Amino acid sequence: MKIPLSWLKDFIDLDGLSVEDIARKLTLAGMEVDEILYVGLPMPVYKEGEKHEFKTNGIGWDKEKLVVAEIREVKAHPNADKLTLLDLYDGQQDQVVLTGAPNIFHLKGTGKLDKPIKVAYAKEGTTLYDGHAEGQVLMTLKRAKIRGVDSYSMVCSEKELGITEESDGIIILDDDAPVGMPLADYIGDAVLDISILPNMARNANVIGVARELAAMLGRELKKNSAQPSAVSGQSVKELVEIEITDPELNPRFVIGLIRNVELKPSPYQIQRRLKLAGVRPINNVVDATNYAMLEYGEPLHAFDYDVLKQRAGDKKIKIITRAAQDGEKLKTLDGNERTLTAMNVLVCDEKGSLSLAGVMGGAESEVSDTTKNILLEGAAWNFINIRRTAKQHNLPSEASFRFSRGVHPAMAEGGVNLGLKYMAEWASGAVAPDLVDAYPLPPKDAVVEITVIDVKRWLGIDLTLEKTAELLKRLEFKCTITNNQLQVTSPNHRMDIGEGIVGVADVLEEVARSYGYDNIPTTTMADALPPQVGNPVHEWEEHLRDLLVALGLQEVVSYRMTSPEKEGRIAKHDEYVRLANPIAPEKSVLRRSLVASVIDSLEKNIRYSEAFSFFEIGSVFEPHKNELPDEPRKLAIAMTGLREAMAWDVKDSPKLDFFDLKGRIELMLSGLRLTNISYTATSSYSHLHPGKAAEVKAGDKVIGAFGEMHPLVKEQYELGDSPVLVAEFDLDIMRAIAPTYGIKTIPETPPIYEDIAVIVDESVKAETVEALIRQTGGRSVTNVRLFDLYRDEKIGEGKKSLAYALTYQAEDKTMTDADAAAIRNKIVKRLEKEVGAKLRS
C-alpha cells in the first residue's frame, strides 16, 4: 500500500524524524517499506561508504527555485499559435513564462484574470523531469529563445515534478495555495510503499499505519473528527430500510444519505494524495469514497439515490443482501456481465441485484454525471466469502483486498460518516440526519488473560503487568490488571486476535512488536539438548553421493514434474500422479523414472562437452488412486562420450562403454560395503540393449539394472554417436541390506606373482573361470585379475583366451616356486575338467 507522508502527518506528529527513520520503524514492526518515492521532499544524500537502507526513487524539489506562483494574465505568443505567454507573480517578482499547456490554452487572450490561477513555478536552473521524454529523465532549465521570446522558466506538469506520468497539462493548485511559498513546503511529499501482511489488514489505511507508528514511537495518535459538521432534511431512516438474509455473510450494513452534491473535480490536494496512493481521481463524490477508505480502512460504495428511488417506485427503498442464485447475472461497473454462483453475495433492492457485495458495484446504480443524491454504503462481509468471490471473478479491487483480509464491522459506521463528511466538504452536499444501521451480528472482541510468566515463557523477557499493559494500550488494547493477571480486550478495529492459548500468543506478538524485536535479548537455549538420534537414511545417501562424485560422476537435480510422453520414451506407465493444475503440458505428472530425468539432462547438454557422467538421487512417485503416492528413493546414472579427457597431446580416446559403467558400479557397491554381488545378463528392460544389459543382485535381492541404451530408444533423443550407458538402482532395497565392514589382514610373507592364460569356448563366462580359479586356489591365491581377453584364428573359431594375473601367498610361510607351481597345476586341471580349458603356452 502506498502512503504519502503528508497524509500520515494528519494523524501523527513526525517532527524530528527523517523519512528513513519512519520507514525503518515501520519495517521493523512488520510493515515492510519496499520503496521510498520522494515527490518533493529532499532525497537523502549518501556519502561514499554510507549505508543505504531502502530502495529509493524520485526527486527532491529545490526550495529556492520551485515555488507557488499565480498566473495573472494569459497572452498569446506573438509567433506561435499553439503557445501562450503567462504573466505570473512568483511572490517576489513578475515573470513571463511560455507554455503550450492545453488546460490553460482556452484562456489565451482573456486579458487580466478575475481570479489568478495558482501554479507550480520552476525558475531558471531548476532540475526536474523532462516532461516530453519517455520515462523519467532529469533535465535542468536553461535560458533559451523560443520563437523569438526569451524562455528561462516554466510552469510544471505532474510528470515534471514526479507526481504522476501526466504531462498533458500543468498543475493547477488549489485557490488557497500561498504564493511565493516553496513548493516543497506546500506539497512536497514522500510515498512509503508498504507491504501489508495477511494478518495486518487493519493497517491497509493511513490511520492504521499512523496508529502503529504512534505505538512504536510512543507518540500520540491524533483523532480527527469523522462526523459531518451539519445535517439537514428528512432522516435517511424514513427513506431506506435494510434486510440482511444471512448475518454470517453480512454481519452489518450501514447506509447514509447526502443530497444535492455538486459533481466536480476534488481539490488538488486531495487528487494529489489519491494519485500518490495509486488511485485515479474521478470526481469529488467517488474520490470521497476512495479517500475515506484509504484513510480509515472501510471500503465504501456510493449508489445513485434517484436510481434506487425510481426502482422502488412509491415504496420505501429496501436494500436486501442475499446469496446469489447459481447462474444469476450482474453487470458490474467495469462493464462486464458476470455469471454468479451461490457462493457470491449480492446487494439488491426489491427489483433485483445492485452490486457484487464487497467486491464491485453494479453498472446501473453507479454514480453518473447527473447524480445529485447519494446513498453511501459501508458494510461488513465474511472475509473468506469475499476472498473466494474475488478469486472466482478475478476481481482484485481495493475493496476486495481489504474485505478479504477482514474489516471489523465496527468500522462500517465510521467509514460512512467519514465519506459523508468529505462529500459535504468537497461537493457541498447536505448530509441527511441519521444512518440506517442493520447490525445483526456484532463480533465479540477477543478477551485474553496473560501473566508475567506467559511473557517470560514465550518471549524470554521480564515485564511487569503494568509495563505489558502500557505496551498494549499504545495499540489500543483495553487492559485491566486483577490478581496478577492482565485482561486484554482486542480493539474494535482488528480481527486477528484469537481466544485462549492462541489469543495469548496473538497478544504476546503485539507485546513483542510494541517492545521492539531489537530490544529482546539474544540468549543461548537453556533447554536440555534432546537425545541425538542421527538420520542413517540421510547419512547413507550422502555417503553414496560422495562415492559417486569420487568416481567422477556429476550430480544433477531435475524437476519432479514431467509428462507421460517425455518419460514414455524410457518407460511407459498408464498410471501417474497427475497435477490438477499443471503450469505446462510437459510438467503435467510426477516422474516415475529417474533414468528419464537424467537422460533429459544429458540430452540438453550433449553439445557442450566430450564426455558426461551424470547421476541423480531422488524420489519417484508411484500413484495410489485418490491417496498419497509412494515415494521410493532411486539412483540413476547416465554416461556417454570419451573415456579420456582430451588435451593438446591427447587426441584420441576410446568411447565409454558397458564396462566403464560396470566398473563404476562395482566400485560404488564395494564402497557401500555390499558383498555377494552378482551380475546377470537380462533382456527384460525395454530401454536397454538386450545383449548389453545386466541385472544386479546383492544376495538374492535385485537392486538395480544397467546397460547400454537400446538403439531404438536412443533414436528418440538427440544424444550423439557414442553409446549411452544408463543404470537405475533401488536405494530403499540397497539400504536395507546389512553391509560388511570387516577387512582382510595384510600378510607379511612375500607374494609370488604369476600370469596364466587359458583358452576356453566363447560360451564360457569369465565369471565362471574366475570363480573356479579362486575356489581351487583357496586361501593361497589372494588375488585374481583378468588382464587380457584375446581372440584370433590361431586360438580357433569360437574360442577365446583369458589371461589372469595371480597372486600366490601363504599366511604363515614364504611360498616357494614349487608351492606355486603345485597350486597352478591344480587350477589348470580343474579348469580343463570343468570348462574344457586349455593352458595357453
Place this chain on the structure above:
Amino acid sequence: MQDKLNEIEKAALAALAEVNDPAAVEAWRVTHLGRSSELMGVFSGLGKLSKEERPAVGQAANRVKVALEAALEEKAAAVKQAALAKSLAEEKLDVTLPGRNKHVGRLHPSTQQLRRVLAILAEMGFQVFTSREVETDEYNFQHLNFPPHHPARDMQDTFFIEAEGRGDNPILMRTHTSPGQIHAMRYFAATDPSNPPPIRIALPGMCFRYEQITARSEVQFNQVEGLAVGKNITFADLKGTIADFVRRMFGEGARLRFRASYFPFTEPSAEVDVECFVCGGKGCQVCKNSGWLEILGCGMVHPNVLIAGGYDPKVYSGYAWGMGPERQLMLRNKVGDIRYFWGNDVRFLEQF
C-alpha cells in the same frame, strides 16, 4: 724409457684437451688407459726389463697412469657438468601450455549448500529429519494453522494432485518443509505421549509452488527448516540460535536484524535480514540498494501447531526457522537466474 713415458703422458694430455663429450671421454680412456694402450704396453713390457731398470720404470709408469687417471676424472666431471648444463639449458617447457585434465565429478550446487547448512545445524544439535514431497492439505496447511480458504494461503500458491472425494483434504505438492514439523512432533510425541520429549531437528527438502518459471521464480526449490520444541524455549533463544547460525553461515561480522512478519504457523513471527555481504551494506544490485538481504523467516511455533503435533502449548514452546539454499547461493555466487539450478547445464554445474 723415461722419455717415452713423458711422450705418452704429453700426447695423452694433449688428446684429452680436445675431448668434450662423454663418448670421446670413453674413447680417450680406451686409447690411453685401456688394455692395449701404449701405457699399458709399458706395464706389460716391465718383465722384459732388467732388474735394475724395472723399479724406476715401474714407478715412472705408475706416476703417468695416476696422473692420466686424475686428468680423466677431472675431464669426465667437466664434460658431465657441461652436458648437464647444456641439457638444462635446452630442456625448457612452455609452462603455459594447459595441463592434462580428468573428467571429474561434483555435487550439485544445491547439495553443496544444503550440506553447508546442515553441517552447521548438526553441530548446533539439530538432526536431519526428512518427510514426503507429496502431502495432504492437512499436513501442509491445516495442521500448520492455515484453515481452508484462509487468505494466508495466497502466500503459497499450490500445485494440487488429481484425486477425488477428498473434500477439504486434497493431495498437493508440499509448498514448504513445514509439514515435517507435524510429522516430527507426532513421531516424537508418540514415544511418550504424556510427556513428549524435546525436539531439535533440521528439515531439508524440495518444495513446490505454483509459479511461472522465470529468472526469478521456480516451481521447485529446496528449503531447510530448523525446529526446536521444549519446555523452556523463548523468542530470545530463537534470536540467539539465529545469531549463532548467521555467524557460522555468513561470517563473524555479519550484522542481522529481526523484522516483525507473519507466518500462520509461528507467532510471533519475524523475517531476518543480514547485512548485504556483497556490498557490506552500502547498497548494490544484489540487495536492491537496501543494504540488507532477506535470508530467513522464523518465529515461535504457533500454539495450534504444537497442539496438532501432540505438544501442549501450555507446557511446551518452540521455535522454527526456514531458509532457501538456492536463494543463498544466488546471493553469494551472484546467480542471476534461478532456472540454472534444475537446468543442469554443465557450464553452470562446473562452476561449483
